[in-house]
Amino acid sequence: MREKQALDAFAALSQETRLRIVRLLVTAGPEGMSAGAIGEAMDGASSSRISFHLSHLERAGLVVSRRDGRSIIYSAGLEALSDLVEFLMRDCCQGHPEVCSPAMAALSSCCKTEKGAPRV
Amino acid sequence: MREKQALDAFAALSQETRLRIVRLLVTAGPEGMSAGAIGEAMDGASSSRISFHLSHLERAGLVVSRRDGRSIIYSAGLEALSDLVEFLMRDCCQGHPEVCSPAMAALSSCCKTEKGAPRV
DNA sequence: TCAACAATTCAAGAATCATTGAGATGATGG
DNA sequence: CCATCATCTCAATGATTCTTGAATTGTTGA
Numbered sequence: 001m002r003e004k005q006a007l008d009a010f011a012a013l014s015q016e017t018r019l020r021i022v023r024l025l026v027t028a029g030p031e032g033m034s035a036g037a038i039g040e041a042m043d044g045a046s047s048s049r050i051s052f053h054l055s056h057l058e059r060a061g062l063v064v065s066r067r068d069g070r071s072i073i074y075s076a077g078l079e080a081l082s083d084l085v086e087f088l089m090r091d092c093c094q095g096h097p098e099v100c101s102p103a104m105a106a107l108s109s110c111c112k113t114e115k116g117a118p119r120v
Numbered sequence: 121m122r123e124k125q126a127l128d129a130f131a132a133l134s135q136e137t138r139l140r141i142v143r144l145l146v147t148a149g150p151e152g153m154s155a156g157a158i159g160e161a162m163d164g165a166s167s168s169r170i171s172f173h174l175s176h177l178e179r180a181g182l183v184v185s186r187r188d189g190r191s192i193i194y195s196a197g198l199e200a201l202s203d204l205v206e207f208l209m210r211d212c213c214q215g216h217p218e219v220c221s222p223a224m225a226a227l228s229s230c231c232k233t234e235k236g237a238p239r240v
Numbered sequence: 241t242c243a244a245c246a247a248t249t250c251a252a253g254a255a256t257c258a259t260t261g262a263g264a265t266g267a268t269g270g
Numbered sequence: 271c272c273a274t275c276a277t278c279t280c281a282a283t284g285a286t287t288c289t290t291g292a293a294t295t296g297t298t299g300a
Contacts, residue, residue: 014130070246070297078218085208085223098198103205190276
């Protein structure tokens with residue numbers, strides 16, 4: 001991941017509404033949610049406000065969209081999120097064990113296959 | 121890691137100069153670098169400009185400082201970086217294999233805990 | 241076709257952030 | 271004590287970002 005992409009992703013995630021949207025869409029899974037439903041979940045934020053934040057997130061690749069009838073459905077851009085994690089661990093922190101080991105240990109309980117080894 | 125901390129960390133890392141400072145300090149290791157040396161490395165940025173960004177980073181925990189004579193020495197806040205990686209993988213992405221597995225796979229080559237030094 | 245709906249786009253204003261330059265603070269050596 | 275060095279703090283300015291409300295685009299069902 002290039003530095004510019006990482007900067008865009010960090011900027012996108014540094015805004016409370018946008019971070020909440022990403023977390024909501026990760027929860028929603030591949031089916032995603034319509035812009036209207038997302039706005040509803042964000043304390044009934046105005047449509048233009050939600051649209052502003054969604055386009056910001058989409059520019060950074062953190063969400064992806066598709067049209068379904070009148071609605072536009074957004075879902076989490078898992079690849080960009082994965083790229084960002086990788087950037088943080090490898091490019092930014094150079095794989096320092098102090099950074100990566102605790103994170104990987106914390107994840108071993110929620111991101112693994114049957115046998116306990118992280119699936120690769 | 122609470123959401124507020126994560127927002128602060130994302131905001132801190134979303135600025136080019138600050139991201140470059142963090143990467144520089146990760147490279148510098150535990151000895152760290154003086155504010156002056158950091159400014160020198162940032163295309164000779166002014167002292168007040170560097171001070172502004174360093175204090176922003178320190179507020180987010182991404183760098184830590186200590187005084188050494190006339191100089192103030194900054195080094196990377198690895199714990200905050202680790203917390204941020206963990207937040208991204210667990211709280212934000214809920215340990216989704218699509219996010220975590222590629223990142224962990226990419227890291228398996230550079231984040232060993234035993235004999236070899238971490239390879240980058 | 242047309243009314244209604246879902247979402248986007250646009251312009252204006254408020255709020256926040258980054259840079260600059262001047263001045264203040266704190267440490268050191270003579 | 272004083273001159274100097276390293277850094278920080280402050281106020282002003284310019285730049286960017288966020289929110290709001292109105293107007294616009296695109297889609298559907300009657």
